[in-house]
Amino acid sequence: MMPACQNRAFALGKAAMSATLVPLGVDTPLPATSPCQACGACCETDASWPRFSLEHEDDLALIPLALVKADGSGMACEGHRCKALSGKVGEMTACTIYGLRPDVCRACLPGDDACNIARTKHGMVAL
Numbered sequence: 073m074m075p076a077c078q079n080r081a082f083a084l085g086k087a088a089m090s091a092t093l094v095p096l097g098v099d100t101p102l103p104a105t106s107p108c109q110a111c112g113a114c115c116e117t118d119a120s121w122p123r124f125s126l127e128h129e130d131d132l133a134l135i136p137l138a139l140v141k142a143d144g145s146g147m148a149c150e151g152h153r154c155k156a157l158s159g160k161v162g163e164m165t166a167c168t169i170y171g172l173r174p175d176v177c178r179a180c181l182p183g184d185d186a187c188n189i190a191r192t193k194h195g196m197v198a199l
C-alpha cells in the first residue's frame with residue numbers, strides 16, 4: 073500500500089501548536105477545512121511509503137538526519153509511523169518537515185484511494 077498526501081499543508085497550520093513544529097520549507101497552506109488537519113493517517117500506515125524519488129539533493133540534505141533512514145532511501149519510521157509526523161493521528165497532526173516532505177507525500181489527495189485506505193486502517197471514514 074502506498075498512501076500519500078499532497079495536502080500536507082496542515083503542517084503549517086499546526087506549526088504553532090508546539091515549539092518543535094517548525095516547518096523547514098515554505099509551501100502553500102491548506103484551507104482550514106482540509107480533512108488533513110485532523111488526520112495524518114497516511115503518515116502512519118506504511119514504513120515503506122515515505123521514500124525518496126526525484127527530490128533534489130539540496131532539499132534532501134536539509135532534512136535532519138535523525139528523520140532519514142540509515143540507507144538514505146526515505147524517511148525513517150518507528151513502526152509504520154514516519155518520524156517526521158507530530159501529533160496524534162485522527163486528532164491533530166503535523167509534518168515537521170512539511171516544506172521538504174518527499175514527493176510521494178505531495179502526490180496524494182484527500183479522498184483518493186491511498187488516502188482512504190490509510191484512513192480506514194485508522195478507523196476513520198473514507199472521504
Ligand code: SF4
Binds near residue numbers: 078108190
Ligand atoms: S489520509 Fe487523506 S486526509 Fe488523511 S492526511 Fe492523508 S491525504 Fe490527508
Ligand code: SF4
Binds near residue numbers: 115122147154157174
Ligand atoms: S514526511 Fe511528512 S508528509 Fe511525509 S509521511 Fe512523513 S510526516 Fe507525513
